[in-house]
Amino acid sequence: MTTFPASKAPVKPIVSDVPDAHGRFGAFGGQYVPETLMSALRQLEEVYESVRQDRVFWDELRALFATLVGRPTPLYKAAKLSAHAADLARKQGQGGMGATIWLKREDLAHTGAHKINNTLGQGLLTRRMGKRRIIAETGAGQHGVASATAAAHLGLACDVYMGSEDVRRQRLNVIRMRMLGARVIEVDSGSKTLKDATNEAMRDWMGSADHTHYIIGSVVGPHPFPMIVRDFQSIIGTEAKAQCLRHLSKLPDAIVACVGGGSNAAGIFYPFVDDEKVRLVGVEAGGRSVNPGDHAAPLSYGQPGVLHGSLSYVLQDQNGQTANVHSCSAGLDYPGVGPEHSYWKDAGRVSYTAATDEQALDAFTLLARTEGIIPALETSHAIAEAVRLAATMKPDQNILVCCSGRGDKDVEEASRLLALRNSTNSSISNNF
Numbered sequence: 001m002t003t004f005p006a007s008k009a010p011v012k013p014i015v016s017d018v019p020d021a022h023g024r025f026g027a028f029g030g031q032y033v034p035e036t037l038m039s040a041l042r043q044l045e046e047v048y049e050s051v052r053q054d055r056v057f058w059d060e061l062r063a064l065f066a067t068l069v070g071r072p073t074p075l076y077k078a079a080k081l082s083a084h085a086a087d088l089a090r091k092q093g094q095g096g097m098g099a100t101i102w103l104k105r106e107d108l109a110h111t112g113a114h115k116i117n118n119t120l121g122q123g124l125l126t127r128r129m130g131k132r133r134i135i136a137e138t139g140a141g142q143h144g145v146a147s148a149t150a151a152a153h154l155g156l157a158c159d160v161y162m163g164s165e166d167v168r169r170q171r172l173n174v175i176r177m178r179m180l181g182a183r184v185i186e187v188d189s190g191s192k193t194l195k196d197a198t199n200e201a202m203r204d205w206m207g208s209a210d211h212t213h214y215i216i217g218s219v220v221g222p223h224p225f226p227m228i229v230r231d232f233q234s235i236i237g238t239e240a241k242a243q244c245l246r247h248l249s250k251l252p253d254a255i256v257a258c259v260g261g262g263s264n265a266a267g268i269f270y271p272f273v274d275d276e277k278v279r280l281v282g283v284e285a286g287g288r289s290v291n292p293g294d295h296a297a298p299l300s301y302g303q304p305g306v307l308h309g310s311l312s313y314v315l316q317d318q319n320g321q322t323a324n325v326h327s328c329s330a331g332l333d334y335p336g337v338g339p340e341h342s343y344w345k346d347a348g349r350v351s352y353t354a355a356t357d358e359q360a361l362d363a364f365t366l367l368a369r370t371e372g373i374i375p376a377l378e379t380s381h382a383i384a385e386a387v388r389l390a391a392t393m394k395p396d397q398n399i400l401v402c403c404s405g406r407g408d409k410d411v412e413e414a415s416r417l418l419a420l421r422n423s424t425n426s427s428i429s430n431n432f
């Protein structure tokens with residue numbers, strides 16, 4: 001097996017047979033869009049096909065990753081978090097002794113999450129197409145900030161669509177976007193969250209595609225977006241693989257990542273998909289209960305359906321109407337998921353589970369107190385599952401977790417939720 005320093009890790013896409021020429025991941029994916037968007041998608045397919053083989057493009061992206069983003073992001077051994085899992089294992093007495101947990105620190109990437117890997121890549125594509133304006137949808141505001149950052153750096157105009165509920169929850173990110181020169185357009189329709197912002201961004205693009213590129217923020221939407229976003233985010237897994245080989249001299253036994261649209265998970269999973277011994281676990285938002293409307297876990301509780309231009313697992317009612325969703329984290333609050341995850345689910349390659357709001361809040365506090373790292377609420381879902389899983393495994397085993405973002409944006413919301421919980425049930429606060 002070859003080892004190479006993470007900084008020299010190839011940025012170029014890994015060749016694979018999915019999606020096929022029609023943008024299908026098995027049965028999933030495709031291009032379920034109005035006629036008016038087909039020419040924009042064709043143009044994007046063509047330009048991406050041409051840059052895939054273009055060294056200059058990937059060298060430029062690699063240079064931006066190194067100098068603007070701060071890549072490679074570190075691989076961090078979470079020793080005290082692992083010790084906590086070992087304690088859990090002893091208490092539960094199920095035979096596990098606690099594996100070692102390693103964090104891939106995307107929270108240390110510029111702007112505080114993995115989103116920037118994608119927006120810089122698509123920003124460069126925008127310039128290749130000769131377009132001068134980008135639009136984006138945002139939930140937590142992280143993709144909006146990352147888009148605004150890429151736009152400022154590359155000299156592009158930027159409009160960001162954001163649900164008014166998310167504008168309230170993520171005020172600081174709204175200020176950051178405006179500071180970077182972007183316009184934030186509040187969306188008041190539907191549940192006033194990510195799904196509605198995505199609808200509005202698509203509507204804008206239908207009338208503006210000749211001079212505007214739509215930077216989708218996750219591995220969702222019509223082909224070629226799920227493939228393009230996966231390829232740009234694969235830098236996470238490519239670096240992590242090289243770092244594991246260097247520090248552990250072997251691959252991790254399991255990889256855990258949270259799944260909203262699925263981009264940080266796809267990014268860390270993809271370079272390991274052919275390594276069959278590596279167990280891959282995606283963690284969705286289990287919300288406050290398994291009842292419809294109380295969670296955002298389409299792979300756990302949804303059915304195949306079409307949302308935002310592709311066929312994938314979707315949370316929907318009996319009439320196929322998209323269901324309402326809930327999660328404590330704005331970035332996971334989405335009723336759909338990327339088509340490649342649906343493909344991996346049905347193929348049995350990745351197992352998907354859900355962490356509840358409560359479990360995510362516990363993990364949020366746990367990582368802050370044990371390691372001095374305040375994770376995003378999204379990321380906290382992955383941390384919760386990693387600790388649970390580690391307690392069932394052995395000390396010589398390793399779990400790699402995608403620490404997708406930092407929690408600065410969430411401290412207000414998290415302290416509000418923790419205070420609420422402590423006032424209704426004082427026993428829960430003694431969990432650790």
Ligand SMILES: *Cc1c(COP(=O)(O)O)cnc(C)c1O
Binds near residue numbers: 114140217262265
């Ligand atoms: C946006 C976001 C997510 C969810 O999006 P994916 O496309 O599933 O990665 C997860 N973590 C953080 C920190 C985010 O900002």
